[in-house]
Amino acid sequence: MNPIIEVSHLNKIYAGGFQALKDVSLQIDKGEIFALLGPNGAGKTTLIHIICGIVNRTSGEVLVDGHDIIRDYRYTRSLIGLVPQELATDQFETVWNIVRFSRGIFDQPKNPAYLESVLKNLALWEKRKNKIMTLSGGMKRRVMIAKALAHEPQILFLDEPTAGVDVELRKSMWEQVRRLRESGVTIILTTHYIEEAEELADRIGVINHGELIVTEDKSRLMKKLGKKELNLELKAPLKAIPEALSGYQLKLSPDGLVLTLAYDSTHNESGITELLDRLKENGVSYKDIYTKQSSLEEIFVQLVHQ
Numbered sequence: 001m002n003p004i005i006e007v008s009h010l011n012k013i014y015a016g017g018f019q020a021l022k023d024v025s026l027q028i029d030k031g032e033i034f035a036l037l038g039p040n041g042a043g044k045t046t047l048i049h050i051i052c053g054i055v056n057r058t059s060g061e062v063l064v065d066g067h068d069i070i071r072d073y074r075y076t077r078s079l080i081g082l083v084p085q086e087l088a089t090d091q092f093e094t095v096w097n098i099v100r101f102s103r104g105i106f107d108q109p110k111n112p113a114y115l116e117s118v119l120k121n122l123a124l125w126e127k128r129k130n131k132i133m134t135l136s137g138g139m140k141r142r143v144m145i146a147k148a149l150a151h152e153p154q155i156l157f158l159d160e161p162t163a164g165v166d167v168e169l170r171k172s173m174w175e176q177v178r179r180l181r182e183s184g185v186t187i188i189l190t191t192h193y194i195e196e197a198e199e200l201a202d203r204i205g206v207i208n209h210g211e212l213i214v215t216e217d218k219s220r221l222m223k224k225l226g227k228k229e230l231n232l233e234l235k236a237p238l239k240a241i242p243e244a245l246s247g248y249q250l251k252l253s254p255d256g257l258v259l260t261l262a263y264d265s266t267h268n269e270s271g272i273t274e275l276l277d278r279l280k281e282n283g284v285s286y287k288d289i290y291t292k293q294s295s296l297e298e299i300f301v302q303l304v305h306q
């Protein structure tokens with residue numbers, strides 16, 4: 001493993017005394033897409049802002065590429081691009097100037113060809129001469145991404161990048177994120193669209209009330225906490241589950257037409273063939289059979305409510 005961000009025992013208590021982060025420890029590997037999930041007020045933005053040096057930590061350590069974010073602020077900040085949750089940029093400036101200035105702030109040499117490719121990838125090239133105030137909400141959000149990419153950062157934070165973005169555009173932004181990762185950029189995103197994390201992330205972190213309650217490989221998380229369901233659509237309705245099948249955790253739909261068996265994903269699935277044999281023996285026949293795996297969304301809800 002090759003961590004590019006190392007957060008250890010991080011605490012944040014805001015001026016009013018509110019503790020927004022509690023002993024958070026986390027490593028982000030170079031080149032991964034990490035999705036940070038959690039309900040409103042969980043502490044996601046606070047964590048990101050501390051790593052980016054916008055908010056001061058109360059205690060703990062944060063290293064970016066092995067450098068302390070306070071001692072070596074200029075260096076660590078230069079590696080990072082941040083797309084903030086709140087859109088804040090000069091409304092009277094043009095798209096082109098915004099990306100050009102942003103590159104300049106980080107002392108990067110001029111590179112119009114690079115900026116052109118960034119704007120083209122985000123479908124903003126036609127709007128480059130427009131003032132920000134003349135753009136739609138979704139376009140403004142994309143300008144924030146272009147601005148964050150202007151200095152060719154190695155790490156990109158996307159704080160709810162697709163809030164208020166239409167479905168088609170969201171998909172094209174996912175493409176863009178994947179392309180960035182392929183070019184070696186490490187990506188940390190927060191989102192309330194769990195399907196976005198399911199679609200994009202290599203790893204998932206769940207934060208709740210300032211505590212990081214889970215960090216896990218996405219597929220492992222879904223395997224570990226996911227449930228599977230086997231559904232049988234019956235040919236004729238059952239009044240009740242036959243006595244001989246009482247050993248199985250079966251549920252019958254109110255109309256008597258669907259039998260459901262819930263089991264966890266790690267469960268040995270050979271029990272299913274046995275169940276099907278038992279059904280046959282008891283004269284229960286079905287016309288369709290399908291399985292359903294719980295989504296990351298269901299797992300997430302289960303995690304933050306336990």
Ligand SMILES: Nc1ncnc2c1ncn2[C@@H]1O[C@H](COP(=O)(O)OP(=O)(O)OP(=O)(O)O)[C@@H](O)[C@H]1O
Pocket residue numbers: 014015016018019020038039040041042043044045046047085
């Ligand atoms: N400047 C501040 N002063 C005091 N409390 C703050 C400040 N900024 C944030 N908080 C509090 O810290 C907690 C975490 O806020 P944060 O913005 O990190 O949450 P979040 O997980 O990003 O939520 P959301 O999903 O709504 O964006 C909240 O209770 C919030 O009210």
Ligand SMILES: [Mg+2]
Pocket residue numbers: 044045046085159
């Ligand atoms: Mg936030």
